[in-house]
Amino acid sequence: MRYEAPETLDTAVALLAGARGDARVLAGGTDLLVQMRYDILDPELIVDIKRIPEIRAVTEEEGGWRIGAAVTGAELKEHAALGRAWPGVVEAANLIGSTQVQGRATLGGNLCNGSPAADSVPALIAAGAIASVAGPRGRRDVPVEDVMIGPRKLSLERGELVVSFLLPPRAKGSGDAYLRFIPRTEMDIAVVGAGVSLTADDAGTITRARVSLGAVAEKVLLVPDAAQAIVGSRLDRAAQERLEAAARAACRPIDDKRGTVEFRIEVAGVLTRRAALIALERARAR
C-alpha cells in the first residue's frame, strides 16, 4: 500500500488518476482507516491531501465562505465568523462523533464517504453549498446534492477529488439549522437528519428556502417541494403542516436496526418543522 502526501493539487490529481488499483483520498481518516481496519477497503494508494494549503483553509470569498474539504470539525467550531454566518452548517459538522473524531473529521470526508446518514451533508445542501472539484480535466463546480448518487457511490470521475465548498453570501434576515434524531444524546449515526436554510423579509415572510433530508433515501435529498411549502408564509401552523407533509412525501427510507420506514417518515416531518422554526428564529435575529 503506497502513501503519498503531495503539497499541490496537481500532484494529488496526477497520483489519483495514475493509480494502478484502488486509490483513496485521506482527509481526516475517521471513516477510511476504520474501513481499512475492517477489510472493507484495501487501497493500492492513499493520497493524504492535508498538506495542500487550499484544502485546509477557511476564507471569505465574494461575501460568502469557502471551506477547504479537509478543515476539521474542531477548526470549524473555533471559527467565530463562520459560525455566525452558517450556524446550522457548523452545528451539523460538530455532531459527527466525539471530541477526538472532531479533531480529525472533515466536511469533504463526510460527503465523500458516501453515507446517506452523513450529518454535515443535509446542512451543506440546505445552505446551497457548491463543491469545487479538481480532476485530470481541470476544475468544475458541482452542487453538493449532485455529488452523492447512492450509498458509497459518488458522481466523481477517476482522479477527481473535492477541494472545497463555497457557501454563498448571506442575505439579511437569513438563518439555517440542522437537527437529527438518534436514540441517545451523543455519538451515534442519524436515523433521520433535516437541514433548513431560509431568508425572511422584514415582515417575517419567508422569501427563499432550501430543505434537505438525510438518512431517508439512498442519498441525502434536496426537497424543493418542502421549501416551496413555506415560501411566502410566516411559518404559521398551516405552513408548518404543509412543510411536514412535503418532507414526508419525499422520504423513501429503508427499515434497519436504527429505525423503521414508518418511524423515519414520521420523524422526518417533525425534524424538518423544528429545524425550519429554528432557522426562522435565527433569521429574525439578524
Add this chain to the structure above:
Amino acid sequence: MAKHHVTATVNGDAVEFLCETEETLLDVLRDTLHLTGSKEGCSSGDCGACSVTLDGRLVCSCLVLGCEVAGRSIETIEGMATGETLHPLQQKFLEHAALQCGICTPGFLVASKALLERDPDPTETEIRYWLAGNLCRCTGYDKIIKAVMDAAAEMRTS
C-alpha cells in the same frame, strides 16, 4: 515497498521511526516506540483509550496513520507527569478512585488535560460532552467527572 522513514516530536523529544503505510500512530507508539501507555480498545475511534494530542489537537491515535505525523508534535500519557511528580489530574484520579481496571485511564487523562488547557473552568455538562468519546466499563463515570472538576479547581488556584 520500502517502509516510510518518519521524524516527529513525541513528548518534546525528537523521534525517528520506520513504518508501513497501514500502521497506525497507535501501532507506532506501542510497538515501535514502546510507549505502551496509550491503549488499544476498539481500533475504530469509538472508545478513546488511545487518545493523544497531535499538534495540540485531541485525536484517537488508532485513526491516524504513522506516516501522517511526519514533522508533527505528539503528546501521550507518558509526557503527562513531571518526573516523579504526577499531574494534578493524575493525582485527583487517584484521590477520587476514578479508575478500576485502568485501561481507559490514560485516554481519559489525555482528553481531560486537553479540555482544561482550552477551558480551565468547564461545567460538569461540558466535561461530560467533551469526554463522551472516552468509554469506561468500570466506574460509571461519576468519579471521573468529579476528579476532573476537582483537578480543574486546584489548577485554577495554583
